[in-house]
Amino acid sequence: MTNQTPQPEETVERTVRHAAGADPQKRQQIMAGAKRVFMECGFDAASVNDICHGAGISKSTLYVYFENKEELFEAIIENERDRLFEGVADVLASESAPADVLHQFGVTIASIICSDSVVRAQRIIIGIAERMPALGARFYSGGAMRAQTALTGFLDRKVAMGELAIADTSLAAAQFIELSTVALWKPRLFGKAAAPPSPEQIDASVTSAVALFVCAYAPKSA
Amino acid sequence: MTNQTPQPEETVERTVRHAAGADPQKRQQIMAGAKRVFMECGFDAASVNDICHGAGISKSTLYVYFENKEELFEAIIENERDRLFEGVADVLASESAPADVLHQFGVTIASIICSDSVVRAQRIIIGIAERMPALGARFYSGGAMRAQTALTGFLDRKVAMGELAIADTSLAAAQFIELSTVALWKPRLFGKAAAPPSPEQIDASVTSAVALFVCAYAPKSA
């Protein structure tokens, strides 16, 4: 009684599989405009109307370049992901003492992770992680996780050089990052801290983080 | 796009207007039903229809007890907030060695914070923190923050007793909690880890956390 459609065939392919929306420049323009709207409103509250208006295109054009709202959103996130933590590993190349390098790394990453734009993006991703867990996972792996991987490599080198004594460098890296944003990131994420932390606040957190880290992982002097 | 204004503090008038027609028992019934739907769908995706159906009431009745969907959601969260971390401070009353107490506390809080229900709630709160920052702030203060406060008190006592040497106990408490969920909570939040961590995983994180903590904050033996 309800739905009697047989549709066994569906032979006619229903659309060109979006290899069509070729012009990469326009695609970028759309993504740029859409990003602004998404970041301002979140995924659900950003209407396709708003997005198109914000990107200066018609709704139909949007659907030439992207299959649907979700795909557009994913494309934006995938694009943004890597950019966020881009230069973060550079400071690890420094030849300074490990404690100093760690300090600078901690400050850098805490600044990024607590910045307005990153927090906003994280909120949106987390908010739809229930519905799009793969996207969230990729965002995490490609973003925060990448910084952690870089740090792990740094720690490995220092361990090899005898400057640090760490059993599980991967865990240690995660610990250091977590410590660097202690009492900074969570309040940001939940909206308790309306503005990014001041350099002084960051410095305090990171200084304490380095202290703990060095205390725990400095090589035992014979 | 819908509501971004940070609520101009009309608490009194609001309460009066709606507490009026209110059998508190029915109010609880509605909140219980609505909670299930919100937790399952998220804020935006939970339709008022679903909520009413889930609570066994008519839409009109809902609007007798709550001004709108947002207010209902806030009421639920305010109600739930304290329950989540309820028994967490109990283990701090133990007379065991600080390291053992900390270990048990870390395991307890990591288990809670990474559980399905808590992660789900956090995702929803974080997802709308942009639109309802006050709610997010209160959720954070009343939830995770309360555990941190309890731990701070514990540390204060131990410092007074000379069993620990900590300059900033509040910071130290935050550090310990953060360390206990290292590599556990974030993957959960972002959807990378689909299931709560195993007891073994938790134990490993917490053990390392306690080690760092003791190393850094154990009193210098004269």
Next chain:
Amino acid sequence: MTNQTPQPEETVERTVRHAAGADPQKRQQIMAGAKRVFMECGFDAASVNDICHGAGISKSTLYVYFENKEELFEAIIENERDRLFEGVADVLASESAPADVLHQFGVTIASIICSDSVVRAQRIIIGIAERMPALGARFYSGGAMRAQTALTGFLDRKVAMGELAIADTSLAAAQFIELSTVALWKPRLFGKAAAPPSPEQIDASVTSAVALFVCAYAPKSA
């Protein structure tokens, strides 16, 4: 990359299953209005907007009473189906000579089957029979087929009484109906005949039909 939604649960039932739209009077009003629009435009070309406007209700109200456009259409057809050939069997109760009864039956059914409203309905049903074959089947069974069944009964009686000699009364009934609308129904269906056939045209077709029928199925006089 495309769709990563897991949705294993869907526990929250998404809507009341339309036992809701109870008021049968309003339901009838909607169906009456919608029928007019459907008959005028066909299924695809009748927009839900038009339908609502034609029925004097809002779109939302429509969806309280019917799950979707298809269900509304089906309800209308199911409702109409039986009405179309309602009184057609009555003439078969007559005590007149079989040839006379057949003639009157033929005229009646040809008039109905070639009428504007029936042809219009048939066109629409046939047009979507590919997509909704079950509906088409039920329409046919409950409509034209019912007349055929009634006629079969009549023929059975006459055979029993020795007034006709028919091996397969069911086939004979179908033949008679088909013959009665020869050169009348098909042109109507395909749009070649813009108006229903005149009584004279019908009479001619039916007269010839009766002649053939009697010639073939009259009992062999000993």
Next chain:
Amino acid sequence: MTNQTPQPEETVERTVRHAAGADPQKRQQIMAGAKRVFMECGFDAASVNDICHGAGISKSTLYVYFENKEELFEAIIENERDRLFEGVADVLASESAPADVLHQFGVTIASIICSDSVVRAQRIIIGIAERMPALGARFYSGGAMRAQTALTGFLDRKVAMGELAIADTSLAAAQFIELSTVALWKPRLFGKAAAPPSPEQIDASVTSAVALFVCAYAPKSA
């Protein structure tokens, strides 16, 4: 709602406007591709996108060769119309006894008329006969009607030869065709019979049709 006006006869201007930029081979290619899509989806459900994709051309090119979707459809139908009943008249040239010839003719035409492709085409034509009655009329005239005309000619010859006695040969031809598909075509059209009738079913219908026909129209032996 879209187009109900019965086309104010602008045939000349239209032809000129479009026959202009027209490589007839490409036109055929387009029609071939579009036919497949139309037959599979129906008129309304076949999107111009699908059609162009199916024909391997761009949308703009389509509109060079055809004024719009309707005109394309009409061109296809006009083209197909005659092909459907192409060889049907051949069997009428046989020198066998009239009854045998009629039987073979009946089987041939019933097979064609109940075939998947013909039923599908008929459904589509009938479905839009309300909107494009002229097309339906031409389809009927050029298709089924042509078979009937051929049969009329055959009957005329047999009457002239004294092998049959028929007052209205045109009516008789229509009657025979109708009888040959009794209980076969209508169920197909309405979707009650999902598959074409078996040869046995067809034979039964046609055999009975010939019997009635011969009984009614055989010359009275003196």
Next chain:
DNA sequence: AATGAATGAGTGTTCATTCAT
């Protein structure tokens, strides 16, 4: 106090068609 019935404004998506190149 409680509700069944109703809605206007909005959702994401697709349509047939056109125009600059």
Next chain:
DNA sequence: CATGAATGAACACTCATTCAT
């Protein structure tokens, strides 16, 4: 001649909310 790119209008459908009873 042919097209890639673009669009406004329309699509079926859902939303949070209100009001007469």
